[in-house]
Amino acid sequence: DIQMTQSPSSLSASVGDRVTITCRASQGIRNDLGWYQQKPGKAPKRLIYAASSLQSGVPSRFSGSGSGTEFTLTISSLQPEDFATYYCLQYNSFPRTFGGGTKVEIK
Amino acid sequence: EVQVVESGGDLVQPGGSLRLSCAASGIMFSNFNMNWERQAPGKGLEWVSYISVDSNTIYYADSVKGRFTISRDNAKNSLYLQMNSLRAEDTAVYYCAINGIWGQGTMVTVSS
Numbered sequence: 001d002i003q004m005t006q007s008p009s010s011l012s013a014s015v016g017d018r019v020t021i022t023c024r025a026s027q028g029i030r031n032d033l034g035w036y037q038q039k040p041g042k043a044p045k046r047l048i049y050a051a052s053s054l055q056s057g058v059p060s061r062f063s064g065s066g067s068g069t070e071f072t073l074t075i076s077s078l079q080p081e082d083f084a085t086y087y088c089l090q091y092n093s094f095p096r097t098f099g100g101g102t103k104v105e106i107k
Numbered sequence: 108e109v110q111v112v113e114s115g116g117d118l119v120q121p122g123g124s125l126r127l128s129c130a131a132s133g134i135m136f137s138n139f140n141m142n143w144e145r146q147a148p149g150k151g152l153e154w155v156s157y158i159s160v161d162s163n164t165i166y167y168a169d170s171v172k173g174r175f176t177i178s179r180d181n182a183k184n185s186l187y188l189q190m191n192s193l194r195a196e197d198t199a200v201y202y203c204a205i206n207g208i209w210g211q212g213t214m215v216t217v218s219s
Contacts, residue, residue, distance in 0.1 A: 028126040033127070034207070036152075038152075042211075043202060043210060043211050043212055044152065044202070044209035045209065045211050046204075046208075046209070049207060055207055087151065087152055087156075089152070094157060094166040095154055095166070095168050096142065096153055096154035096157070097154065098152040098153065098154070099151075100151055101151050101152075
């Protein structure tokens with residue numbers, strides 16, 4: 001199974017900050033990776049697919065990069081509505097595996 | 108607008124069974140491979156099962172293999188998860204998603 005190591009597990013940031021979250025795969029997954037945002041009590045929302053493609057309707061302050069084993073989600077200027085938990089998901093092979101999540105909190 | 112609606116969650120005793128459904132609208136359901144995922148209370152996301160567009164390819168997480176069965180009916184734009192021999196550790200919100208759009212989930216609680 002492919003393990004997805006996500007870091008950090010939590011972070012505190014201020015509105016306007018640039019935020020970076022990383023996922024490392026235990027083996028190469030090409031660009032078969034998505035990023036998801038989840039707010040308390042709500043379903044996950046896909047932000048990025050194929051490592052760097054922005055889901056329709058998602059603000060352009062979200063971006064993804066990486067290929068192979070190392071991937072990054074960047075929020076260029078954190079907004080109040082961005083405080084949430086973020087997960088990566090590899091879909092290169094089964095079982096699909098999620099990262100452990102990154103909780104983004106208000107500083 | 109794409110809509111995804113899960114249903115069928117309930118409180119069930121250990122060893123019991125449930126059948127979850129997922130209905131998709133506003134999208135050509137038959138063109139998309141489908142997955143079930145779940146989230147235990149206070150925990151992260153876990154993939155459960157996959158089915159291809161033609162139902163010919165199916166995968167399960169080891170944790171549910173032999174107990175859960177995924178299926179789909181493209182004529183009804185629907186996905187199903189038959190869950191047997193339920194355990195306390197199956198307690199979770201169960202989600203389906205199509206083309207990145209997730210439903211609101213349905214809660215399964217396994218408890219005596």
